[in-house]
Amino acid sequence: MSTSSSLPKLPSGLAVPNTPLIAAALKYSRKHTTATTVNHCLRAAYFAVLLSRKLPAKDSEAVDLELIVYSNIMHDLGWSQDHTFISKDKRFEVDSADLARKYLEDSHYSGDWDKHRVQLMWDAIALHATPSFAQHKESEVTLAHLGVMADFFGPAFPGGAITIEEYKEIVTAFPRLEFRDQFLQIMCGLCAYKPETTYDNFVSDFGVAFGVDGKGKGKEEFEKARRATTFPHTLWHSLLACKQYE
Template sequence: MSSESPLPNLPGSGISLPDTPLISGALDHLKKHTSPTVVNHCIRSAYFAILLSQKIPHKSTEPLDVELIVFATIMHDLGWATDKSLLSKDKRFEVDGANMARNYIEEAKIAVGWDKHRTQLMWDAIALHTSPSFALHKEPEVMLAHIGITADFLGPNLPGDLITIKENKEIVDAFPRLGFKSELLEIMCGLCAFKPETTYDNFVGDFGVEYGLDGKGTGKEEFAKQRLAFSMPRFVYPAIGASEQDED
């Protein structure tokens, strides 16, 4: 990796990221609040998103907002901040990350041209990055942020043969995984322990059910019971009947 830029051009894949004060500031902010492993994951996601923007057609007549895509992917996992005092107890990690990125935009003197619409689009890209059933049907920037982040998990196995082994290797060599698989397990299980009710209706809870609250199986049976109790069939659906009785 080049010593001249923290986000170097990758000639083999033909990828370059915008070198703007906002992107540099976002990268510094990410490094301040997350681990080196998470930093590299977010940077790889940005490279994948831009690579895929060159391969996936989109219907918008407007040019892609590349700075927004890169900013969103770099900041998308602020909800994994190492300082838990920065995180909410009642919101999903994706929403924490989106809120933190929005606060950064609103406070940054270098956020030029970020009107309400652009800021909302960035918020959506982060908040929906784990929800393909929403993200894939929104604006191209939101869609590409989601696919770029997903690509860092799947690499050449991303459906559609969109990423070659060579392209994947160049990005991962530039920003190594640094034990991402084991750290991801620790983070997901930690969220199940730290704010369980934010994990019951999404994939994070799957980690608690499978691996417990510490990644080693501790508390997984009780967590599974609690998660089931909050499910639609167990919690919401019966409430309709109770409401109907009250209305009679």
């Protein structure tokens, strides 16, 4: 993978905004995550721009491609292995969104970002792994989410929106670099490092299926702890307990 801060135009003509902010964000992502994670984020950015050309617009306003690409590049900062960089008590998506917002606020690029634009960016990152929310939000939030999902589904993306040729072009430009294995280790690592942040989202499914080390360690203990936090064991029991006061 090239370490250049300039993002290429692909042979098909597909390109993403190559602004100074995008170059700086890419450098920041490379500093705090792995080359494998960076390539995943870049593929997501290119897939998002590709899908922005294919999917019907939600409104008449032009889509903010710089916002989408910035969000995609920064969306997995919460995967950092530096535990002084990420939180102990927030979902990785929220860590990523908070870090991306802080970077923007601390940089000299923030002058072009009003409060609404910053909030859209935060939402795009925080909701990128929650389709039941992201798909019903603004176009930028939806497209950032779909770009990430496209990197997992590839040509099997719902509706056939990604062709085999388009998929191969983007993956050739930004190779997977053993992404599958690293993704599993990151998900299970989050279950080990801050399990309470995973219980109400998809990350905990990896802890249940693969344990906290990706090889089955602690599966039963993790599942028992997660089950105790589910709504039938919390909200419903709490409602029953309130009966004595009614």
